[in-house]
Amino acid sequence: MRDDHLARNDLALHATGLVKRFGDRRVVDGIDLSVPTGAVYGVLGPNGAGKTTTLRMLLGIIEPDEGSRTLLGCRSPRDASDRVGYLPEERGLYPGMKAREAIAFMGALRGLDWSAGRKRAAAMLEQAGLGHAVDSKIRKLSKGMAQFVQLLGSVVHQPDFLVLDEPFSGLDPVNQERLEALIRAERDRGATILFSTHVMAHAERLCDRLCVIAGGRRRFEGTVDDARALLPMKAHYVPHHPAPGIAALLPADAQEDRGGWRFTLPADGIEGMLVRLIDAGYGISGLSIERPGLHDAFVRIVGDAARGEAA
Incomplete structure (x- = not known):
């Protein structure tokens, strides 16, 4: 039954304090998750982070040992099942069936x-x-085509909420592009989409918001730009007249790279340093400012989590 007093127009999914134990191991350890209605939301994490277990609890496939979740206004996710599409990590279709x-x-x-x-x-x-x-019968299709047929089966009923568990796994570049186009089309139709992945490029292109799970805990939540902002920007400077002594005018972490120097952008900006380089006769042949990518931010977040657990 639908709990209308719980429904919130701004959230398609809200979960608090989800915990799941298998034996003595806490595979999911107190995860909170809020997915805005109409968003493409990514759940990122290394293998074994607890992503699939979290998704299964959110859908009501397995029950949490602790915590609660509300999906499309329903306390029990199964009450919303006809409005949900789900592509599980383990693929499987009847091989004798035709694709249609x-x-x-x-x-x-x-x-x-x-x-x-x-x-x-x-x-x-x-x-x-x-x-x-x-x-064509499923057994006659390539692995990638069969996987895409299963994906289409998860959206054919035009769900309000779509969950894709590692959907890009095993797809060739052509089918990856097809999948990205389908995700955008479902978003434009008005669906809320939640997908897990450990491939940063797809999340970077598709996600409105994302969270990073490591060791069964949520380590980050926000936009792609929020994740990038965890790391400083880098600069690549190429002098017009390279000569000994230039390193003394550059930041302490400067390293030679591609005919120039790469370093962390100074906290007070780069202008003062450039003036000093010009006054010293080195000049500027090239200068670029490089924003950190989601891959770098992910490695930082997961690495910090691992170091914290070790400590």
């Missing part, structure tokens, strides 16, 4: 009319450039 029937079957499990599901399936396959496979 497999998609329609998955839609029927979520309450979609069989005839409507078959029509949508054919249209979706055509739109994804896979129209030639509409009547």
